[in-house]
Amino acid sequence: MSDKAAEVQVPFQLQCSVNGELKTIAAPPSTRLLTILRDEMELTGTKRSCEIGRCGACMVLIDGRAVNSCLTMAYQCAGKQITTIEGLSANGLDPIQQAFLEEGGFQCGYCTPGMIVSVKSLLDDKPNPNVDEVAEALSGNICRCTGYGGIWRAVQRAIEGRRYWK
Numbered sequence: 001m002s003d004k005a006a007e008v009q010v011p012f013q014l015q016c017s018v019n020g021e022l023k024t025i026a027a028p029p030s031t032r033l034l035t036i037l038r039d040e041m042e043l044t045g046t047k048r049s050c051e052i053g054r055c056g057a058c059m060v061l062i063d064g065r066a067v068n069s070c071l072t073m074a075y076q077c078a079g080k081q082i083t084t085i086e087g088l089s090a091n092g093l094d095p096i097q098q099a100f101l102e103e104g105g106f107q108c109g110y111c112t113p114g115m116i117v118s119v120k121s122l123l124d125d126k127p128n129p130n131v132d133e134v135a136e137a138l139s140g141n142i143c144r145c146t147g148y149g150g151i152w153r154a155v156q157r158a159i160e161g162r163r164y165w166k
Contacts, residue, residue: 016077018043019087029075034058036077037069037084045085045113056141059114060084066121068140085113088120096120096158105154107145115141119155127162 014025018041027036034051037043037060046069047057053068060069061083088094096119099105106112115138122129122137129137134155143151 012075014074014078016079017081019083019090025074027074029073031074032070033060033072033074033077033082034069036074037082043084043086047110047113049110053140054142055111056114056118056138057111059117059141061087061117061121064121064124066118066137066140083117085117088116094120095161096123096154099157099161100151100154103153103157104150105146106150107143111141111143111145115143115151119158123158123162128159 012027012029014023014027014036016023016025018037023041025036025040027040034046034048037046038048046060048070049055049057051058051070053071056068058069059066061067062072062077062080064081064083089097093101094116096116100112100116105115118137118141122134126133134152138151138155
């Protein structure tokens with residue numbers, strides 16, 4: 001088999017929910033979810049950065065759990081519910097997004113969508129996490145601009161405001 005033939009993959013019909021809408025996407029099974037979201041669906045809030053799962057800029061929710069979309073293949077998304085940063089604000093700002101705005105939990109903003117998605121996953125699972133649980137939830141997210149102070153304040157504000165959510 002030639003190298004060119006080895007690169008060709010037959011598309012399959014990926015069916016999943018993206019931000020609450022049922023989607024059918026023709027894509028090779030090994031296409032990265034990041035590529036589908038950004039290039040096919042034009043959901044550019046999910047950022048392309050390291051592409052090896054170390055920075056967290058591409059974080060999305062799959063069935064409520066934070067995952068790196070750069071490491072997730074199309075076939076792994078079949079039948080799943082995917083939520084991007086755009087999906088969190090479909091009905092106005094999510095309280096976590098508001099907390100990041102109010103506390104200055106960003107500078108350039110490139111890492112912010114991944115941070116917010118990670119915090120969303122954490123708080124949906126553990127509404128009142130301790131410091132170690134927050135640190136663990138954010139351990140897959142890197143910010144190269146801030147000193148993390150604003151990010152930590154934003155997470156604390158989101159936790160404190162949690163009792164008002166619903």
